[in-house]
Amino acid sequence: MPDESTPPRVVGGYLERLPLACVAANLVDTAEVWSFAGDDAHRDIVGKAGPSGLIYRSLRADAHPAPYGSADALAHIALYGPPEILCVWGLGVTEALLEACASSVRIYNSIDVEPLRIPPSVSRHFDIFLTGADWQSEQIRQRHLDATCSVLPIGPEFASDDTFFPTGADKDYDVVYVAATQPYKRHDLLLDALSRLPGRRALCVVGYGHLTEDLKADALRRGLEVDWAGPVSHSEVNELINRARVGVVCGVDDGAPAILTEYMLAGLPVLANAGLVCGRQYIRDDTGLLASEADFAAALDRLIKTAAEYVPRTVVQRNWTWPHSVRRLNALIEPARTRKKKVLA
Numbered sequence: 373m374p375d376e377s378t379p380p381r382v383v384g385g386y387l388e389r390l391p392l393a394c395v396a397a398n399l400v401d402t403a404e405v406w407s408f409a410g411d412d413a414h415r416d417i418v419g420k421a422g423p424s425g426l427i428y429r430s431l432r433a434d435a436h437p438a439p440y441g442s443a444d445a446l447a448h449i450a451l452y453g454p455p456e457i458l459c460v461w462g463l464g465v466t467e468a469l470l471e472a473c474a475s476s477v478r479i480y481n482s483i484d485v486e487p488l489r490i491p492p493s494v495s496r497h498f499d500i501f502l503t504g505a506d507w508q509s510e511q512i513r514q515r516h517l518d519a520t521c522s523v524l525p526i527g528p529e530f531a532s533d534d535t536f537f538p539t540g541a542d543k544d545y546d547v548v549y550v551a552a553t554q555p556y557k558r559h560d561l562l563l564d565a566l567s568r569l570p571g572r573r574a575l576c577v578v579g580y581g582h583l584t585e586d587l588k589a590d591a592l593r594r595g596l597e598v599d600w601a602g603p604v605s606h607s608e609v610n611e612l613i614n615r616a617r618v619g620v621v622c623g624v625d626d627g628a629p630a631i632l633t634e635y636m637l638a639g640l641p642v643l644a645n646a647g648l649v650c651g652r653q654y655i656r657d658d659t660g661l662l663a664s665e666a667d668f669a670a671a672l673d674r675l676i677k678t679a680a681e682y683v684p685r686t687v688v689q690r691n692w693t694w695p696h697s698v699r700r701l702n703a704l705i706e707p708a709r710t711r712k713k714k715v716l717a
Contacts (some may be wrong), residue, residue, distance in 0.1 A: 380425025382694045383535045385606055386527040386630045388423050390459060390701075393530055393694040395425055399702055400456055408433035408442050408464055439490050441466035449473065457705065460498075461526075463489055470497035475716060477708045481526050485625045485649055487511050499708040502526060502701075504628030504650030522704055527630025528654050529697040531688055535606055536637035538685065541614040545575040545599075546676050548616035548640070550609060550631045551623070553581030558622040561645065563587070565669035566596045572676070577612050578602040613638045617679040618660070620672065624648055633692050636660075636684035643668070643675050654692070659684040 379396040382389055391403030404427040432444035440463055454473040461483050470478055480498040482488065487508035488495050492515060501521045503509045509521035547566075551557040559576065566572055578584055579602055591598040601612055613619060619635030621644040628651035635642050642660035644652065645668070655662050659682065663671030 380423065381534055382423075382530075382532050383606070384423045384426075384532070386530065387461070388426055389530040389532050389535075389694055390526045390698075392423055392425055393698040394457065394701075397695070397698045397702065399698070399705065402427070404429050404455070406431055406445065408440050408445070438463040439466050439494055440464050441468060445469055446472055465490065465494060467494050467497065470494065475712065477705050477712065479705075482508070482627060483527070484627050488515060492516075499712065500704050505653075508650065520704060520708065522700065523653075524697060524700055525628035525650065528628055528633040528651060529692050529700075530694045531630075531633040531637055531692050531697075533637050533685070533689055533693055536610050536613075536634045538639040539611060539614040541611065543615060543617050544573070545616040546572045547618050547620055547643075547672060548575045548577065548613050548635075549620050549622065550577040550579075550613060550634075551621075551629075553578050553583035553587055555583065556623050556625045557581075558624065558645065559583070559587050560590075561622040561665055561668055562620055563591055563594060563596060563598070565672050566591075566598065567594050568669040569673055571597070572673075573597040573599075575599050575601065575612060575616055577604065577609060609634070610638055613640060616640060618643060618672070618675045621645065621648060621651070622668075626650060628654075633688045636688045637693075639685050641675055641679055641682035641684050643672050656687070658682060659687050 380392050382392045382396055387405055391405060394400050395403050406429050409430050431442045431448060434441040434443055446468060449472045454476045456476060458473045458476040459479045461481050478498045479500045479502060481502040487503055496516060501512050501519055502524045503521055504525040506523060509523060512519050512521050549562050566574055576598060578600060588600055613635060619640045619642045621629055621632060621642060624645055624647040626648060632642060632651050632654045636659055642655060644655050644662055646662040646664045652662060661671050661675050
């Protein structure tokens with residue numbers, strides 16, 4: 373058995389890294405990741421593979437449209453009590469659940485471009501909002517004037533240099549794109565760029581999405597050198613991206629994708645769409661390039677040729693790995709705890 377006094381390694385995907393960071397930084401003693409599922413949900417996901425120090429729990433979702441509620445979750449809270457810190461991503465919450473966690477520091481992080489896809493009756497209960505860009509914070513404050521907001525998107529900010537790192541693999545691809553095959557990820561921009569750069573090889577790593585076969589057919593029709601992989605584990609993602617010289621983010625309406633800093637930790641500079649609405653702050657002179665769609669092919673060619681001149685891993689380690697981000701998060705949590713104690717006294 374692992375020594376419980378030893379902090380857990382902060383590894384895995386963005387769902388795991390924030391809770392594990394909170395345990396490693398002694399903000400909390402234990403952490404759980406809850407998911408709401410259908411009638412086949414199990415209260416505990418026995419044997420689910422994941423980072424040491426994290427409990428996965430699957431709770432039955434109520435049969436109604438989003439935002440999703442769960443009588444199962446309410447019963448669990450009634451039996452065991454609310455968590456000290458409750459973090460919510462996306463649409464997985466109702467007012468009833470937040471009211472049951474009135475003593476918790478309640479944090480909302482939208483993983484989408486629209487920062488508040490939940491109604492005001494739900495969002496008014498949150499103590500802290502984590503956003504991906506200043507404009508998202510302003511949009512939240514338009515609804516809730518006194519909202520505590522911070523540009524601290526959990527994906528790129530809570531980066532793990534234990535999960536993503538250089539392996540020294542041969543660079544048999546010029547460019548890699550890790551993204552779901554959904555329209556907003558804009559694979560067409562990469563394929564258009566490759567059409568203008570004959571001989572360049574690309575690897576697309578796919579987690580999910582309904583456009584995979586259509587995109588494969590499009591690349592084949594254009595005569596492009598594109599290979600496809602996935603779904604794969606986080607360790608396999610690291611192995612795959614290490615085989616490329618640069619990484620790309622092609623989307624516009626994307627909520628500060630985690631892959632931005634994951635590429636960088638593997639040693640890859642990043643080319644991102646200049647229209648990206650969340651996450652452009654991670655593309656600096658020392659980490660990569662921003663390019664308009666009209667200039668994307670030329671910028672990609674230039675970045676491939678100069679990739680060895682960048683040291684993006686060092687930049688991320690100095691700024692955006694989880695120890696930096698969890699300190700910023702704690703600076704928000706402590707005042708929220710103080711305010712909550714006064715209200716509940």
